[in-house]
Every structure is written in structure tokens, then in C-alpha cells.
Amino acid sequence: MTEPKEFLYPGKWLSKASAGDRVACELRMQIISGLIESGTILSENKLAADFAVSRSPIREALKILASENMIRLERMGAVVIGLTEKEIEEIYDVRLLIETFVFERLVKMDIHELVNELSKIHEMMKVAIKFQDADEFSYQDVLFHETIIRAINHSYMLMIWNNLKPVMESLILLSMRARFKEKYEDFPRILENHELYIEAIKTRDRTLMIKSLHQNFDDVQGKIEDLWMSQQMLSKGAELEDE
Amino acid sequence: MTEPKEFLYPGKWLSKASAGDRVACELRMQIISGLIESGTILSENKLAADFAVSRSPIREALKILASENMIRLERMGAVVIGLTEKEIEEIYDVRLLIETFVFERLVKMDIHELVNELSKIHEMMKVAIKFQDADEFSYQDVLFHETIIRAINHSYMLMIWNNLKPVMESLILLSMRARFKEKYEDFPRILENHELYIEAIKTRDRTLMIKSLHQNFDDVQGKIEDLWMSQQMLSKGAELEDE
């Protein structure tokens, strides 16, 4: 069996991460991309062998993934749940719920510094596009939304985000990588959406915020199906190669 | 130093739990009750000695508590965060957010079986009051709300609940135990609130649902301050005894 030498998750994001985190990030990407199919049973020992680490970090990784609803820890083995269309919709339910809540708080706050911060991130995204750096773009995209959420200083809203973030990050990464290759013309629109979002915050315009938020979802979700197909093909291909 | 032989968390709820879960549950109770003060630094080795287990389950417990925002894992040691008034309000923000979302889904569903289930739990609560069983009452109270959330079959809403549940459970436990001793007359009103909630679901009445939900919060939160004081006194007393 030929092991993939290349990891799906960007190595430079893991500079100070523990082995457990690394494994969790990589497994998460493999699950979301479809490389590991839904229903697969993961064994601690096998994973430890595959990733060339001991069971301790593997157990840590599995606990993380279970709390993110990516796997289900059963009596024997961890069953991969993965993301169907239904789960992706559910994730967006939660994001919509969080971000609208956050917005209601924002309109009562001094948002000067936040808007400034978001503008900076927005500029970063432009640069990432210019240099065709999908990973950097994804990073800034996630950071954009996290910055908004952090702004209201609500530890339990942040807790929800922290649980959702890894999955979102992986989804966005995969979506953007595919987009850079196939749909480069999408990016001006994505950038514009983020501008609209900033504008909505600046002018405290609920309707505009909801609108740009929904469009932002569509930008990741819209092409999910295509992404799905291509990733499925990819994983089937890899399987065939293995034999 | 005299160790408490009695655990705060009900032992019978831990029949099939691992050592890590036990430690997490007990530590959570101690933090929320104020027995372990906010700002305290927990050491893995010390905890392992205190609970007479190895570091493995302790590490597991600390990871769990960190994901619940009860502690903050730092470079050296785990810092206890605990619950201030602010955090408790935030928790109720989240519950309100979840349960209103759930209600919007419920009104579009067949709620026959759910109402039946809730009525059963409601009866159980009555029995628990009759026999002055605070723990059983708390269990049924938590189950009541979990049953409602589970009804809409939304895995990511359930994920949020799963993160929040342990803290809620501890809060309710402490609140109800104090109530059984000091404010026994509160229970008829609490029961009535739950009846109202069932009624709201049955008649699909948003306003009634929100109203009973808010009252339900007040029933736990309202006496939090008193609880706080009494627990603080208790912990001070224990400290003095130790020396």
C-alpha cells in the first residue's frame, strides 16, 4: 500500500502543534475531502502505524475529531461520519446563528478597530489571490470571520466557533484550492462579498450583512458538489493505484 | 490535608464512565461550585495524586474541561476559569439561541411523540420532588431539554448542546440541591414552567415557549447568587478545616 507522502493539511500551519493535533488536522482533511470514506472504521493501532506515532497522540486526535462530529467513538473502533449535504447545511445553520447573534451585539459597540482589522485582512486576501496562494487565502478567510466573532468578547460564542472552526477551515481550504485551479474568475466576487460584509458592519446594516453572509456561504457551498465529485474521483483513483 | 471522601458528582451517573470522565465530572463540579477557585493552577501530577490515577486519564479530563471553557491549558499548568456572572449569562445566550432555533424546526414537524416523551419526563420530575431526590430531578430536567433538542435531528445543534450540557448539568445539580434544602416551595412553579413548555410545543406557540424558557432560566439563574455565596462559604470553611 503506497502511503501518500504529501499531506493535505498545510504543514506550515502546524509549526507548534503536537503530534495529536497534526494527526487530527490531517485525518480531518482526509475525511472531508472524501479520501477516507464515510463508514470507514479507524483503528488506533493502524493509525499509529500509518502516522508513525504512538497511540497516545492518536487517541488525542480521535477525541478531537469525535467532538467535531467527524467520527463516532464506539465500543470497538472509530466510525467515520464525514460530511454529507445534510451536515454541510447544518454547519451553515450554526454559522448563520452565530454570526447574526454577533452582529446584533456589534451594532451596539464601537466597531472602529474591528473594521480596521477586517480591512487589513481583506487586503491580505487580495495579495493571496494575486500570488495564487489558495492556502493563504483560506487562512485569511477563516481569520476574517473569527475576527468578527472575537470582537464581541463572548466566551461561549467563541467556544462554539472553536468547535466549528476546524471543519470550516478544511472545507474552505478544499473549496479554495479547487477554485484556484478551475474557477479563478470567482475570486473578484468573493472579495466583493467581504467588502460588503465590512460595509454592513460599518453602517450597521442588518439586511446587507445577512445578504453578504448568505453569498459567502454560497461561495463555499455552491461548488461543494463539484468538489465532492472531483475528490471522490481522486480517492477512487488513489485506491486503484494501491492495488 | 484532608481530602474530601464524598464526591460532588453523583456516583451512580458514572457507572460505565472511564476514569478520565469521572475526574472531569468531579473537577467540573468543584470548579462550578467554587470549591476550586477561579485562577487556581492545576497540575497534572498533583491531580493524578489526588484522584489516585495516572496522568493519562487526568490529561483526558483536562482536555474535556478545556473544550468546555472551564479551564485554559497554558504552557505550564491548567488555569481554572470557572463561571462568573458574565459566563452564566453567556451560557444562557447560547441556550436561548439553540432552543429558539429548535422550536422553529419543531413547529414544522410532527411533535406527537416528542410531547408524549416530555410528558413522561415531567411525571418523573414530579416523583423526584415527592421523594426529595435533587439529583434525580436534575437529571430529568437536563433530559427534558436534551429531548427537545434531539427531536429535530440536527447533528451540529446537538454538538453545541453536547459541549454545553456538562456545565448546565452541574449548574442545575448545584442549584437544585440547594433549592431542596432551602426553597422547597419553588418546585411547583418549576414544574408548571415545564408544563407551559410542553403546552407551547403542543400548540406551536412561540411566545409561550420563549416565556417559559426565560422563566426556566430564571429558575436556575435566579438563585445563582445565593448559591454562590453559600458555596463560597462552604469552600472557605473547608479550607480552614484543612489547616
Next chain:
DNA sequence: GTTATAATACTTGTATACAAGTATACCTTA
């Protein structure tokens, strides 16, 4: 007395060892 350096006693993260339990497969017996 103050500062710099070195030794020590912690800390975390990972690997390994072991015990208890569970599914699988094989072998015995009818």
C-alpha cells in the same frame, strides 16, 4: 547587595507496557 550563571525540580508530550474485555475463527462434538 546585585547580577549572571548553573543546578535542580518541576512541566508537557510521546512511547511503551500491561490488564481487561470483545469479536473472530477454528476446532470439537453431536
Next chain:
DNA sequence: TAAGGTATACTTGTATACAAGTATTATAAC
């Protein structure tokens, strides 16, 4: 051939061991 029991090869959860790093403290030099 079918049923039942046993052996085996897994599984998880916990304990222990070890390496690498960090704070603290003591010591030495100025």
C-alpha cells in the same frame, strides 16, 4: 453438516517510562 465452546488476535483504558523543555532557586562573581 450444524452447534457450541475454546483459543487467538484483536480492541480499549490505564499506568509507567522517558525525553525535551521551562521556571525556580541557589550559588558564584562582581
